[in-house]
Amino acid sequence: MTVAIAHPNIALIKYWGKQPGPGNLPATPSLSVTLEGMRTTTSVEPWGVDTLVLNGTESADPKISQFLALLRQQFDIPPLKIDTSNDFPTGAGLASSASGFAALMTAINAQCELGLSACAISGWARQGSASAARSVFGGFVSLGAPNWEAKQEFDASHWPLNVLVAVTSDVRKHTSSTQGMTISANTSPYFNAWTETAADDFQSAKDAIRHKDFESLAKVAEHSSMKMHALMLSSQPALIYWNAGSLEALAKISELQSDGLDVFATMDAGPQVKAVCTESAAPAVSEALNALPNILRVVHTRLGPGATTVAV
Numbered sequence: 001m002t003v004a005i006a007h008p009n010i011a012l013i014k015y016w017g018k019q020p021g022p023g024n025l026p027a028t029p030s031l032s033v034t035l036e037g038m039r040t041t042t043s044v045e046p047w048g049v050d051t052l053v054l055n056g057t058e059s060a061d062p063k064i065s066q067f068l069a070l071l072r073q074q075f076d077i078p079p080l081k082i083d084t085s086n087d088f089p090t091g092a093g094l095a096s097s098a099s100g101f102a103a104l105m106t107a108i109n110a111q112c113e114l115g116l117s118a119c120a121i122s123g124w125a126r127q128g129s130a131s132a133a134r135s136v137f138g139g140f141v142s143l144g145a146p147n148w149e150a151k152q153e154f155d156a157s158h159w160p161l162n163v164l165v166a167v168t169s170d171v172r173k174h175t176s177s178t179q180g181m182t183i184s185a186n187t188s189p190y191f192n193a194w195t196e197t198a199a200d201d202f203q204s205a206k207d208a209i210r211h212k213d214f215e216s217l218a219k220v221a222e223h224s225s226m227k228m229h230a231l232m233l234s235s236q237p238a239l240i241y242w243n244a245g246s247l248e249a250l251a252k253i254s255e256l257q258s259d260g261l262d263v264f265a266t267m268d269a270g271p272q273v274k275a276v277c278t279e280s281a282a283p284a285v286s287e288a289l290n291a292l293p294n295i296l297r298v299v300h301t302r303l304g305p306g307a308t309t310v311a312v
């Protein structure tokens, strides 16, 4: 048996939409931070028939079955029991598929002795879920052309940003990211504008991170997140991932910015709000978010490492 752990990541420059054709190639480059405070733990072992246990319950997941079928076109992989669990809400906009496929591919590589490099593991993880390509690496991670294997831009120690996740719901989202992206690409009049402006945002964010320029990073990251949500809202049917708690948190973060704190907000395909801030701003941001009526809890995390196997 092999056990691997991986951490979710939060995109500061968002991926939303795919290129046509195979390989699950994103339509936009993205840039993320890997979070140490939340984790997926996945074990794999040879078994009579493929079996998936998700958070303690035997489950069926077509994305995982399709992923195994794809891998078996290239590698000799026996039937496997996959036992995977998250210590954070699953399918609620907290990147559980990112850490999930990163941990799974890392575990399969070791268990089946595939001998793949971290880049190649990332390329395979992307085919399961594109954001998973980024969770293979720690710190600040990009996913872009031409090869669409993720790359570590800077490790976690380069800039010790903190992320406070304001959890506003533990309920599984109604429309998955994969479905939502197809709907946006097919129906939003803003889709071309989204893909055309992504490369500039990606470059600005990389520059801001290189220079540890918080104000510039905040500006471009909030813009990328809000543009993605504008795209979602302009899809038919509209993809509304926000709830009352999300709006409360966004308003509070904006207030904290006006008070001069180094903090910005980003949201994914779910109602949780992630407040990215400097180490020194974190206590005040945490206190302010915790005091809001519709916030269930605040998870405080820092930047963390990539996926790895662990001894059993």
Ligand code: DP6
Pocket: 010, 011, 013, 014, 015, 016, 024, 030, 095, 097, 098, 128, 129, 130, 131, 132, 177, 178, 179, 181, 267, 268, 269
């Ligand atoms: C909003 O990686 O979950 O979190 O490739 O279809 O599995 P698939 O999508 P997924 O999408 C993540 C979208 C996002 C933004 C991001 O993480 O870049």
